[in-house]
Amino acid sequence: MMPDFEKGNGLVPAVVQDHRSGMVLMLAYVNRSAWEKTLETGDAHYWSRSRNEIWHKGGTSGHVQKIVEIRLDCDRDTILFKVEQIGGAACHTGYESCFHNKIGRDGSVTLVGKKIFDPEKVYRK
Amino acid sequence: MMPDFEKGNGLVPAVVQDHRSGMVLMLAYVNRSAWEKTLETGDAHYWSRSRNEIWHKGGTSGHVQKIVEIRLDCDRDTILFKVEQIGGAACHTGYESCFHNKIGRDGSVTLVGKKIFDPEKVYRK
Numbered sequence: 342m343m344p345d346f347e348k349g350n351g352l353v354p355a356v357v358q359d360h361r362s363g364m365v366l367m368l369a370y371v372n373r374s375a376w377e378k379t380l381e382t383g384d385a386h387y388w389s390r391s392r393n394e395i396w397h398k399g400g401t402s403g404h405v406q407k408i409v410e411i412r413l414d415c416d417r418d419t420i421l422f423k424v425e426q427i428g429g430a431a432c433h434t435g436y437e438s439c440f441h442n443k444i445g446r447d448g449s450v451t452l453v454g455k456k457i458f459d460p461e462k463v464y465r466k
Numbered sequence: 467m468m469p470d471f472e473k474g475n476g477l478v479p480a481v482v483q484d485h486r487s488g489m490v491l492m493l494a495y496v497n498r499s500a501w502e503k504t505l506e507t508g509d510a511h512y513w514s515r516s517r518n519e520i521w522h523k524g525g526t527s528g529h530v531q532k533i534v535e536i537r538l539d540c541d542r543d544t545i546l547f548k549v550e551q552i553g554g555a556a557c558h559t560g561y562e563s564c565f566h567n568k569i570g571r572d573g574s575v576t577l578v579g580k581k582i583f584d585p586e587k588v589y590r591k
Contacts, residue, residue: 342567342575356481356490363488365481368544380571412565412578415557419493421565432540440537440546442467446505450467453537 345417346373352388355420357431360409366431367439369398371420383408385422402463404428430457433464470542471498477513480545482556485534491556492564494523496545508533510547527588529553555582558589 344353352370359366369387371379375395378386385406389396399405406424413420432439434456441454469478477495484491494512496504500520503511510531514521524530531549538545557564559581566579 342569342573354479354493356493358490365483365490365546367539368479368481380573383571408571411569411571413567413569413575414492414564415559415561415566416564417567419564421490434540436540439539439541439544441540442538442542444467444536444538446508446533446536448467448505450538 342413342417344371344376344413344420346376348418352390353418353420355385355387355422357385357406357422357424359426360423361425364438365440366424366426366437369396376420379408379411379422385424399427402428402433404430404463406431428458433460435460435463467538467542469496469501469538469545471501473543477515478543478545480510480512480547482510482531482547482549484551485548486550489563490565491549491551491562494521501545504533504536504547510549524552527553527558529555529588531556553583558585560585560588 351372355369355371357366372388375386375388385398387396405427409425410423430437435458437455437457441452443451443453476497480494480496482491497513500511500513510523512521530552534550535548555562560583562580562582566577568576568578
């Protein structure tokens with residue numbers, strides 16, 4: 342069984358969840374070759390829509406995502422990766438999770454969650 | 467702060483998570499009016515891509531999703547809804563979560579998770 346890549350013009354969204362805490366870390370997109378690379382290597386690979394290339398998450402920062410479990414939803418158009426997040430943070434801003442903006446029903450924003458690293462230091466090579 | 471609806475041609479994916487267990491229940495799409503309806507009513511609303519209409523999740527089955535918390539990701543192109551799932555199952559197949567297919571790295575499938583209701587009974591009116 343594999344994702345239905347036809348449905349989303351070759352791209353299927355992948356929800357990424359910490360396998361221990363259950364925290365939702367991020368969402369990214371997977372095409373057929375990112376899917377194959379992920380199964381082959383055990384590291385999460387995505388398709389970068391901004392750079393138009395295969396993206397080995399953590400390739401620059403070292404913060405790779407080790408695949409612990411893969412799930413597909415009922416109609417095979419969404420993937421769930423349960424991962425071990427190396428370095429403890431999935432977001433390029435240094436936060437543990439990309440979902441660090443809590444929105445009130447009045448539209449207000451509260452920053453939540455832990456900042457694990459300083460992106461200035463991690464991405465400055 | 468609100469989602470960046472321009473980016474995805476008016477639609478932004480929403481990851482739906484059980485607020486207590488942390489289980490990822492489903493993924494659906496939200497447009498501006500579904501977003502507004504959700505904030506206004508406190509029940510999750512989506513845009514149905516197959517029916518091309520606003521979808522009040524649980525409108526037919528009674529299994530609505532009560533919004534407990536809303537998060538936006540770092541670039542505002544993905545929503546996270548933490549919900550109380552009325553009826554205990556998010557999937558139209560009767561499973562607690564839509565992500566009930568566990569995929570092995572060899573492509574094998576194992577059905578996981580609990581079937582909570584019989585869809586034949588719930589949707590037959």
